[in-house]
Amino acid sequence: MDFRLDQDQRDLVRGVRELLAGRFGREALRAAVDGGGGRDGGGDGRLDRGLWKELGEAGFFALRLPEERGGVGLGLPEAVLVFEEAGRALVPGPLVATHVAAGSVRGAAEGAVVVTEVSPEGLVPWLEAADVVLGSAEGAVSVRSVDPLTPLHRVPGTGEWAPETVLLTAAEQVGTAAWCTDAAVAYATRREQFGQVIGGFQAVKHLCAGMLVRTELARAAVHGAAVTADPVEIAGAKLLADEAAVANARDCLQVHGGMGFTWEADVHLHLKRAWVRAALVLPGERAAEEVAAAL
Template identity: 60%
Template structure:
């Protein structure tokens, strides 16, 4: 099986990267990164679930520009106004979105492009209930799933507002346990999240190497020190291993391959961002650095459905079948 990108796929990847470089730069979004402080919660409010949580706003003009560029309609047939591309091309586009830390409910809107009017063109913002959490609920025009009673919670990622959906008031009886379990996650959504994580893993590796080459200590670049070399090498190995798995899953579409890709991509993004932060030292925590933002987004994506224990259970079931 060949994983070489075709000329058209490389052109797609480069086009998305150029669009995002021209239109979105996370380092130039002070309003989103430093929202006004919310007033303290009232006596009856939980500190983590307060209606006064400050929420960033979605850039609707950017969303429509993504729609005009075909980002959301990438997999729609040409007869329906799409590009007629496949899952592999969507993975490349979402990898670039992850690399750029592009905010917004990208996966939900992309998956709704063929069924929700306006989603394909970016005129309609679609989000989905993902377990107990909903991303960008206040900014969405359409919500897939039951978000009744959702309350805003403080998000670890300042670029991704969250709402929490209340769970059942009491544990479900054993006879109703199967009915209470949520449906399995959409493998396409799981893979696109893995692609975003791959983008973060690639970007933090680049940032670490750039800093290691330019930052000097004791009269030489810190990249000359063995400990820093090992951190950068490990980041590259994890990112490229995840890349092979994500690209393979995009070709096969097999849920088991998707589960393996998601686990590897989550690890590459989270551990890579943490190691990148180590290379940067205290500088990585500052607002003018994007390193800590990649770590926070990687943490958040790893909590989406289809990762962690769910992927491990699917792989275990396949191995023991």
């Protein structure tokens, strides 16, 4: 069995990466952070509807809908590739919920409607920006979010996560893990200390190598779970992806040294988003319980 990406899948990844780089590159990311809550955290609930519409027109939300229903006609394996790129770019908004609802909520597939979902853990992201809320948000109370681009509300939590929601969130975590690896390596090859680039020091090499291993392990688990769609494999993939995203962001901060801890660096944004994703969708304790119960 060959799990390597075929040419169409590689073209899909390249196309999505170019789209996001052009529409939500670093300048747009920093503008969203500085204009949407900044250092106080949590954002102010504003969502870029223009970006949302462009994503819809590009087929981001309708990716898995059949062509006869106006979709792209692709599957879960292609969806995880797309959401990894969204995670790498730190695109804000309830992307997964809108994508999953594209077949049942009118306007979601086209990006004309923003859909969010009530977490079984009792959290709702982007409640005030959403046009449709899946689940009851009655009595929702705004809470401070560590991520400046993920406003949160708390409500009583009930129900279970759909496996596809868990898997696509794991794919976003892989995107953060990969971005952090690339950022650490790039910085290590240009930052000089004691007359040589820091990437030449063994300790820094070990950090970067560990980041690469975590990223590839999590990516393989996510890709494999996308092929099987097995709920237990998806829970295991989420565990690995959460670990890769959080640990890689921490190690990326370490490689960057004192500069990495400043507000102006982007590393902390990936760490904070990784924390929120890990807590919002199938937290590690519940994912571990699902895997353990299956074993």
